[in-house]
Amino acid sequence: MKTPCELKNTKGMAVGKDRIERFQASFRGEVIQPTDFAYEKARKIWNASIDKHPGLIARCAGIADVVAAVNFARENGLLVAVRGGGHNVSGRALCDDGIVIDLSGMKGIHVNARNRTARVQGGATLGDLDRETHVFGLAVPAGIMSKTGIAGLALGGGVGWLVRKYGLTCDNVLSFDIVTADGKPRLANSEENEDLFWALRGGGGNFGVVTSFEFHAHPVSTVLGGLIIYPRDRAAEVLRFYRDFTQSAPEELTAYAALIHTPEGVPAVAVVACYCGDLTEGQKVLKSLRSFSSPIADAIQPMAFPQMQTLLDGAFPEGNYNYWKSTFLRELSDDAIALLVEHANRATSPLTGIVIEYYSGAASRVGVAETAFAQRQAQYDLIFLAQWTEPGESQLHIEWARTSADSIRPFSSGLYYLNYLGEESEDTIKAAFGPNYEQLMAVKKKYDPENFFSLNQNIKPQA
Numbered sequence: 001m002k003t004p005c006e007l008k009n010t011k012g013m014a015v016g017k018d019r020i021e022r023f024q025a026s027f028r029g030e031v032i033q034p035t036d037f038a039y040e041k042a043r044k045i046w047n048a049s050i051d052k053h054p055g056l057i058a059r060c061a062g063i064a065d066v067v068a069a070v071n072f073a074r075e076n077g078l079l080v081a082v083r084g085g086g087h088n089v090s091g092r093a094l095c096d097d098g099i100v101i102d103l104s105g106m107k108g109i110h111v112n113a114r115n116r117t118a119r120v121q122g123g124a125t126l127g128d129l130d131r132e133t134h135v136f137g138l139a140v141p142a143g144i145m146s147k148t149g150i151a152g153l154a155l156g157g158g159v160g161w162l163v164r165k166y167g168l169t170c171d172n173v174l175s176f177d178i179v180t181a182d183g184k185p186r187l188a189n190s191e192e193n194e195d196l197f198w199a200l201r202g203g204g205g206n207f208g209v210v211t212s213f214e215f216h217a218h219p220v221s222t223v224l225g226g227l228i229i230y231p232r233d234r235a236a237e238v239l240r241f242y243r244d245f246t247q248s249a250p251e252e253l254t255a256y257a258a259l260i261h262t263p264e265g266v267p268a269v270a271v272v273a274c275y276c277g278d279l280t281e282g283q284k285v286l287k288s289l290r291s292f293s294s295p296i297a298d299a300i301q302p303m304a305f306p307q308m309q310t311l312l313d314g315a316f317p318e319g320n321y322n323y324w325k326s327t328f329l330r331e332l333s334d335d336a337i338a339l340l341v342e343h344a345n346r347a348t349s350p351l352t353g354i355v356i357e358y359y360s361g362a363a364s365r366v367g368v369a370e371t372a373f374a375q376r377q378a379q380y381d382l383i384f385l386a387q388w389t390e391p392g393e394s395q396l397h398i399e400w401a402r403t404s405a406d407s408i409r410p411f412s413s414g415l416y417y418l419n420y421l422g423e424e425s426e427d428t429i430k431a432a433f434g435p436n437y438e439q440l441m442a443v444k445k446k447y448d449p450e451n452f453f454s455l456n457q458n459i460k461p462q463a
């Protein structure tokens, strides 16, 4: 085990104990230091591959704490990480030596059923949000796993079961409360700080600490959803059917395909579907999928939306090792499908999978320049998710993901979804921002000229 580190500035100089004590005395939340009992748990995220040792974790209780933490970090020249749900696969929520501004204690949610809006603090998870909105028969379009943080997800776009009908999560943000690098709390919406409002809808964690979001919620309560699982030897035909089925399906339906193993370790291919409209109509829409070929299991049924949102939680337990590669495809051609099946059959762990997601619909009707999120026309998104339990095997599984991603390159559009990127090159990050990168650099320069918020999919302040 590494010896407890101390708080150091970016030049490697230790920050005096007296300064830390003064900061602690002014803080309402928890200041967690390497010698504290709570530290080991607080420095971890779900992905065991991430092993960082921050010098200090400032678990904020409100906006005043966020302001205090930002000012303390700036005045002492600290490296800064911002933690929402901690789900970024490459551990951007954490840092070594510097300070983590941790929002996980800020989970307040207020739903206004009359206006169909939800105000949500920056540390809430999707599970927290779904629980509150569901009481009013509403839902905010977000991701598909209950433990993901709403903050990181919304700032990078946000795709999930409602994306085709109601758009990306960032398309449903009405306003942001944010603390910028100068320590000022600001509002960003269509009337105030409009450039910031534009940049926050797809520009990631580059512009400050978002303390709360106001979202538009939609009437979604019971959906028709679940998994259909087929044997792996039918994978190519199932994926070809999935491609044609998704192209012609109504926008109420979002469906992903996955080359996975069953919990018993049997290689399989699955389609996970969610229909968010009228249930009788949904039964008709899903009929062709459910009668295709001979599935091993068909668990599609009406369920409360929060239940749909937890169906896949078990596939990503805390403490396993994870490594991801992803890209958008130009098209899901027969040749691309054959290659994907070949790589799935060579997977080095039964926990590893390949997921294909199809969006289009409402998300594609927003103009590329209307928000910072640029990948509006992209259709099939592909993710190689390597997952394993033995730390000594890391290289083997990482190599599988890298080799698979390299081999699919001829079918890639060269574009990427920001939220699925792990540790990637500057060029890949730029490609994810696409034609909006220049404008994002200008907004970054205005609100964060010193690149104070750098541990993210970083946008350099324009020279």
Ligand SMILES: Cc1cc2nc3c(=O)[nH]c(=O)nc-3n(C[C@H](O)[C@H](O)[C@H](O)COP(=O)(O)OP(=O)(O)OC[C@H]3O[C@@H](n4cnc5c(N)ncnc54)[C@H](O)[C@@H]3O)c2cc1C
Residues within 6 Å of the ligand: 081, 082, 083, 084, 085, 086, 087, 088, 089, 091, 092, 093, 103, 122, 123, 142, 143, 144, 145, 147, 148, 149, 150, 151, 152, 153, 154, 155, 156, 157, 158, 159, 160, 204, 205, 206, 208, 209, 210, 211, 316, 419, 420, 455, 456, 457
């Ligand atoms: C198992 C799993 C399933 C996923 N499923 C989906 C999905 O269905 N759809 C989808 O779109 N994405 C999905 N993702 C990707 C997810 O959207 C991103 O990893 C996202 O960054 C997670 O947000 P977070 O707050 O949990 O992350 P964190 O790791 O806490 O933060 C990620 C980034 O956002 C910044 N950030 C976090 N909170 C704030 C804040 N309050 N203010 C400013 N910056 C902040 C961080 O600094 C960091 O750069 C999934 C990820 C995992 C691990």
